Structure formats: C-alpha cells, structure tokens
Amino acid sequence: MDLARLQQLLNGQGEIVKGCDLSAEDAASFVQTNFGQQSFCLVRDWVLLELEPCGEGYDALHSRGLEPALVYAHNVVFDSRGRFNSGDWVRSTFQLKYEGEGLFFTKNTLYVLLGMGTRQSITLSDLLSLS
Structure with a gap:
C-alpha cells in the first residue's frame, strides 16, 4: 500500500456514511434483544472497504454468498x-449482509457501526497489506 493510500484510509477520507445512532449501551442491548446469542462487536471510527473487481477471488466471494466489502475500524468499543x-x-471478514444503518453482518459476527464513518474502495493488494 502506498503512503498516500494509507493516509487516506487512516484519515477517514471517502464518502460519508451514517452508522448506528444509538449509544454503545443501547446498541448492545438492541443486539442482545433482537439477535439473541449472535456475537457482536461495537466499533467507532470505521471505514466500509469495498473491494475493487479483481477476477477469480472477487467471483469466488459471490459464489459463497458473500459481498466484496468489509469493515476496518480504528476503535473497538x-x-x-x-x-x-x-x-x-x-478488520472484519467479508460481508454477509448489511441491514439498516450500521448493522454489518459477517458469517460469525455482527459489527455495529457507531456514529458516522466512510466508504472507500480498495484493491486486493492494499487489503492484504492491512494485517
């Protein structure tokens, strides 16, 4: 990942996206009430990363019922x-579904995206460098 791209990611540049308006306590209660024993992670300062089309890997995600998007959050609450x-x-795994404002589901975890965040596209090579 080049330095300019990393700075863009870390500084929250990109399209502004509204997340969940609830407080952390209310969001945890909402998840427990509505999604039972679902594992969840409350995050702030987040970015929705959408993988740019890149061939076989991109198509393989769709064949497994996943979307080429994931969450990168600077702050776990x-x-x-x-x-x-x-x-x-x-950094989450790939998206299974996205519901309402700020409910990002992966196969194993519901990420509750608190407050405002951004949406950015990312290449596969840049994504792999975020470990």
Whole structure:
C-alpha cells in the first residue's frame, strides 16, 4: 500500500456514511434483544472497504454468498466474545449482509457501526497489506 493510500484510509477520507445512532449501551442491548446469542462487536471510527473487481477471488466471494466489502475500524468499543480490547483496531471478514444503518453482518459476527464513518474502495493488494 502506498503512503498516500494509507493516509487516506487512516484519515477517514471517502464518502460519508451514517452508522448506528444509538449509544454503545443501547446498541448492545438492541443486539442482545433482537439477535439473541449472535456475537457482536461495537466499533467507532470505521471505514466500509469495498473491494475493487479483481477476477477469480472477487467471483469466488459471490459464489459463497458473500459481498466484496468489509469493515476496518480504528476503535473497538466492545466485543461480546472478548476477542478485542476497547480501543483496539479490527478488520472484519467479508460481508454477509448489511441491514439498516450500521448493522454489518459477517458469517460469525455482527459489527455495529457507531456514529458516522466512510466508504472507500480498495484493491486486493492494499487489503492484504492491512494485517
């Protein structure tokens, strides 16, 4: 990933996207009430990364029922399974579905995108450098 691209990602540049308006406490309660035992992760300072079309890998995602999008968040607020500490960063796996404002589902986790974030496109090589 070149320095300009990394700076764009870290500075939150991109299309502004509205996430969940609830407080962290209310969002956790909402998820527990509406999604039962679903693992969830509340995040702030997030970016929806949409993978640019790139051939076989791109098509393979669709064949598995996944969308070529993921979340990169600079600030974990709470993780229901204790995988991440408050203040950690996280990169999700690929999107299974996106519901309402700020509910981003992967195969194993519901990411609640708190507040405002951005949407950016990313190449596969840049994505792989975000580990």
